[in-house]
Amino acid sequence: MPSKRYRLPQVAFFQGFEAAARNLSFTKAADELFLTQSAVSRQIKALEDHLGLALFERRPRSFFPDRCRAGALPCHYRGA
Secondary structure (H helix, E strand, O other), X not given: OXXXXXXXXXXXXXXXXXXXXXXXXXXXHHHXXXXXXXXXXXXXXHHHHHHOOOOEEEEXXXXXXXXXXXXXXXXXXXXX
C-alpha cells in the first residue's frame, strides 16, 4: 500500500506561533526565543502561508489569535 507523504511546516514555525500566542506579542516571543521580532513575524507568516489561513487577527500595533481558530489553542491561551 503506498504511503501518503505530507509536507509539514518546520517546527520553528510552531514555536514562534506558540510563543506569540501565549505572550500576545511578537517582541516578547522574540525575546523568549532569542530571535528578532522580524524573524518571529516571518515564521508566523510562513506558517500561515503553509496552512492557507490567518492565525492572528492583526490590528495597528497589536494582534490577537483569530477567534475562528482559537479552538486550536489550549484553554489557558484563550483566557479560559
